[in-house]
Each structure stands twice: as C-alpha cells, then as structure tokens.
Amino acid sequence: MAPQNAVQLSLKKPTYAVCVVGIKTYVDVRSDVPKGAKAFGVSGSSGVGIIMVYDPARVTEPAGKSHWPLDADVDVTITVDTASKDLNDLKVKVSYFRQDEDRALGHSVLYLTGVDVSLDVDTGRKGKVKRSRGDKKTWRWGPEGYGAILLVNCDRDSPKSKGLDLADSKLTTLDDLKDMSPMVLTCDGPDKVFDSHKLVLKVPLSDARRVGVFCARGGNSLSNYKQVLGPQHLFYEVERQPGEREISFYVEGLAFPDTNFSGLVSLSVSLVDKRTLLEVTIFTDTVAFRMAPWIMTPNTQPPLELFVCSVVDAHGSNEKFLRDLSDLVSKANCKLIICPWIENRNDRWIQDEMEFGYVDAPHKSFPVVFDSPRNRGLKDFPYKRILGPDFGYVTKEIPFAGASGLDSFGNLDVSPPVTVGGKEYPLGRILIGSSFPKSGGRRMAKVVRDFLKAQQVQAPVELYSDWLSVGHVDEFLSFVPTSDQKGFRLLLASPSVCLRLFQEKKEEGHGEAAQFDGLKNQAKRSINEMLADRRLRRDSLHVQKCIDWNREVLKRELGLTEQDIVDIPQLFYLQGPYAEAFFPDMVNMVVLGQHLGIPKPFGPLINGRCCLEEKVRSLLEPLGLHCTFIDDFLSYHKLLGEIHCGTNVRRQPFPFKWWHMVP
Known part of the structure; x- marks a missing residue:
C-alpha cells in the first residue's frame, strides 16, 4: 500500500505525528541531517513497525553495528499496530553517524499517536x-x-x-x-x-x-x-x-x-x-x-398472489370468470386479490399496468412493483394499493409523448434461467416486443428499455411483436414449468399446427364440427368452412412467418432446441396490417405452478369434447401440467385480450443471489 502521509524530522526539536493503524507513514530522514553524517539508524518503541524500503541490488542490509547509508535510495516507513492509550505514547528515534563510526552526531525524535480509523x-x-x-x-x-x-x-x-x-x-x-x-x-x-x-x-x-x-x-x-x-x-x-x-x-x-x-x-x-x-x-x-437491481420473476417461479380486476361492461360483469379463477387459485395454493371496480375504473388489463419483481441484498429482500407508463384506469392502483411496508414501487415516465401500446407490460416477459453458448443467465433474460428490425414501427419506450438493460442481470432480448394489433409478446409466447431436467418449456402459438389439426379432423370425417359451438351471438364456423377460407389461411400463414422469425431469435438468444418448444394450435386473422386472434388465444394463459388457466377456445366438438382442448392437453399434461380452460370470451377475448392480459401474478424470488453472477 502506498504511503498516505509523510513526516519531516528535525534535529532541533521533537516532531509529533498522528498515525492511522495499519497505514504506512513515510519518514523523511534526509531533510535535517548533521554535518558530516553519512549513515543513519532507526529504532522504535513497542507497537511501532519500522519498514526499510530499498533495492537489494544496490544496498546491502546492515549487519552488526553498521548503519544504513544516507546517500543511497533507502526510505523509512512506519506503522502502528493499535490505537494509543495516551497522546504521544509511541516513539521513533533516528540517529546519524559518520562513515564507520558508532558515536552519533545527532538524533531526531518522532512522537506518535496511533489512531484506529476505518470505514467498514x-x-x-x-x-x-x-x-x-x-x-x-x-x-x-x-x-x-x-x-x-x-x-x-x-x-x-x-x-x-x-x-x-x-x-x-x-x-x-x-x-x-x-x-x-x-x-x-x-x-x-x-x-x-x-x-x-x-x-x-x-x-x-x-x-x-x-x-x-x-x-x-x-x-x-x-x-x-x-x-x-x-x-x-x-x-x-x-x-x-x-x-x-x-x-x-x-x-x-x-x-x-x-x-x-x-x-x-x-x-x-x-x-x-x-x-x-x-x-x-x-x-x-x-x-x-x-x-441492487430490479429483478423480474418468470412463470416457472412458484405463485404467491394472483391479482385480477372486477369489472362491469355492456356484456355484464366478469363474476363467473372471477369464480373460475378462484377455483384455480385454490388448487395452486396461492392468494387471490381482486381489484374492485371503484379502484380500476373498469380497466381490466392489470397485466398491462404493472410487473412484479423484487430487490435482494444479503440482509434483506422485498418485492417491488414496476408501474408501466400506460396510465389508464389502473394508473393509481400500484402506487395507492400495492406500495407499502416492505413492498416497493418504481416507474418510468415517458417524456414529451404519451405511451404506445407496446409500453404496456403484457409486452414484457422474462425467460426461466438459461445457458447460451456457455454463458449462464441464472435469472433468465427479459423479453420485450418491438418492431421488425429497421422497419421503424412501434417500439417500447426508450426510457423503459434503458432501465431494463441497466439492471444488467437479465440481459433483455427484443422480439418482433409489432405485427399484432395490440402488439404484446404474451399473445404468441408463454413459459411453463416442467419437472424434467430442462425445467421448462416455451409455448408458441402455431397457426400451422392448428390448420394441420383441423385437416386431420376433416379427414377423420368431422368436417362439419364447428368452431364457436355453444357460444351465443357468435357465428359458428365448421372445420370445412375454416379450411376453405382462403383469407383465414393466408392471414394465419403470414402470422406463422412472424412467429417463426421470433422462434429463431428465441432459440438463439435463450439457447433453446426444438425439443424445448411446444406449439399450441392457434389461428389469427388480419385487420388491416395487424393480426388478431381468431378464437381465444390459448398461449395467453396464467401459469400457477403446475396449474394452467387457459382461455377456453370453443373449438369444434368431436365426440362431445373440444378438439383444441384435447390437443393442448395431449401436449402439456404429459409434462406434469394441469389444464383448466376458462371462459374469457366476452369479458376479455372480444376486447382483444385474454386471461394473461387480465391477471397478474406475484411470484417467489429466485433463490440464486444476483451478485454471484457475472453479467
């Protein structure tokens, strides 16, 4: 450690200095020297450490009664071991000599006071x-x-x-x-x-x-x-x-x-x-x-609380939907929190309003809600109802211009922990929807993207979601936990899988089975009609290309293989340049441990059972997951959202400590 203090000695009077315990102090032994002196010696009282600094190639350490040469590059530093009991209770003495003489020509005395100063x-x-x-x-x-x-x-x-x-x-x-x-x-x-x-x-x-x-x-x-x-x-x-x-x-x-x-x-x-x-x-x-950074939790973390809004609209209330969610929450052994109409002002999209995360330090951890800049009916809910003792709050305001649809947090997700090309992301990677590269379309606000990136521990990945009318990543992807070695699967909406399923059912003789069977005020569409609808097929295959582009990005950025991805049947149609789900979007689900709350698709009934539901069960139940299909058609789907859009889940923090990783 370099000396932080220097003391100049005097032959005429004692010098007094304060030394900090453990810190080297440089002692100037050459400024005031007796005439004729060629060498010097140093001694100190108990508790003082004396360190001679020199180049062994040029100076030989004195032996016997010999002394250190004054004309060589020999420096003296001292340290004190402990704090002094009294002022000036430590002493250093420097004596000066002629060449090869033992009688001192003079002495300099340094009185020291040791103080212990440390910030820890x-x-x-x-x-x-x-x-x-x-x-x-x-x-x-x-x-x-x-x-x-x-x-x-x-x-x-x-x-x-x-x-x-x-x-x-x-x-x-x-x-x-x-x-x-x-x-x-x-x-x-x-x-x-x-x-x-x-x-x-x-x-x-x-x-x-x-x-x-x-x-x-x-x-x-x-x-x-x-x-x-x-x-x-x-x-x-x-x-x-x-x-x-x-x-x-x-x-x-x-x-x-x-x-x-x-x-x-x-x-x-x-x-x-x-x-x-x-x-x-x-x-x-x-x-x-x-x-400590703000950290998001993925679907694979156990649920603690599920938030949902109670609303009333032209179609009635969502009371039945709330009851179905309550049953699901009971199975998942977590808590249901209903935001009443008076607080949400009929804004049901609680996923878009906020994202739950947490902060963590060795001495404490607590949840922190990230309030999105969308500022609609629910804008006051995170601050007024969630902020409180050991529940933090953070937000980012968009300067100069209002928020776009892509600034809502249905457009914000995070993967489970992944390893990509040997690099570990033990807290997963944040996923945000954006425009197609270099297209100049809609994009999440820079202040939000910059904030997420600055946390460093969940390096964000931008996906292409601007092809959707609402534009959120939760419309075409979700993660579910599994009990195998991988620990999770990525679910992707798949028009091609849906068209293939309907073709299979047609070939099995079920071409007249109808989509939307059992729904009031909704036109039925038989499998034959849907397969013959050139626009529906063209639109869905366009969407498939958009999803396939994201598929490759996700495989590359999350280190996934095809075996890690499950394709969920789903059709889309275009309204102008943007896509919307043709029937309730099953990927837009709520994940509560092994229990999944999936939008009921109202698919064609074959032998009394919905073929879309049966297909999804066959894909997910072998992974140890339990599928519950919930009717959200009028309360959410017709308003361009689904169950995930209308719910929000606070989850257990990661056991992994973020400071143990290397970004």
Missing part, C-alpha cells in the same frame, strides 16, 4: 459488517466477488409517509432501518487527538442524489437517527463522543441503475488535521456499494 461495510456479503483492511473501494461480481450492496429504499414503511421512504430526509419508523445497509466507522484513539483532528464523512457530488446516510446513536427514539449525507448534504463532520470507538450508520439507495448510472456509489471518511489554516487530510478510507 458488508464487503463479504454475509449480512453483517466485518472489519476489513482489504480493498473496499472496488466492487466485483461473481461467487468469489466482494463489495457491499444497497437496496433502493422504495417501499413505504410508515403510514404517516406520503411518498416513498427514499424521499424522507427524516426517519419515520425504525422499521425503515431494516431496508438500509449497515456501515460502521471505527474512531479509536485518545480523546485529545480528536480535539485537534476531525473525521469527515463524504459522498461524491455525482452520487449524492443516489444515496442517503443516517447516523445512529442507538435507542428507540427516531430522533436518535439523523440523515447526515444525501442530496442536500455532501459531507458531515462526525460528532464523536469522548471515549467513543465505533459509530454506526445506515445507508439507503435512492435510485436504481439506469442510463447514466451504473449502480455503483462510494462513501469515504477522512481524518483531517485542523491545527493549520489549510487543513491537511492525513488519511482517507473509501467504501463502494452497488445498488
């Missing part, structure tokens, strides 16, 4: 602060990595707070401390040395709006916790009490990683000699933190 955080990522003399200013990824972690304090622990906890410069509840990362300042030494020296805690200007620090003085009173660093405070002169050896701090994150913010922030403490007009910094200790 949870660099080992164990959930506790441990004293470290290693590299604390560097942050490294991976299982062998190190460096402390901050949670963005984006929940609201106190009902008295009007906004997020990170907006409060005063502590409103002691529970809020649990969201913060501990930091300990060691400041041991004689009290008198701190009369002439001060400790200054600092945050760089660039980091001040992204991190807050509270000083803790113990006790259960909120007044014992004071914000000392943050957007309005760049430095803090530490108020050390007599005899105090350690001072506790709590550090909170104020911003997620984003376009111009890597997620790294630093804090430092400096020991400053204030006895001179130009105060001299003797020592600085710096620690680095990385902000």
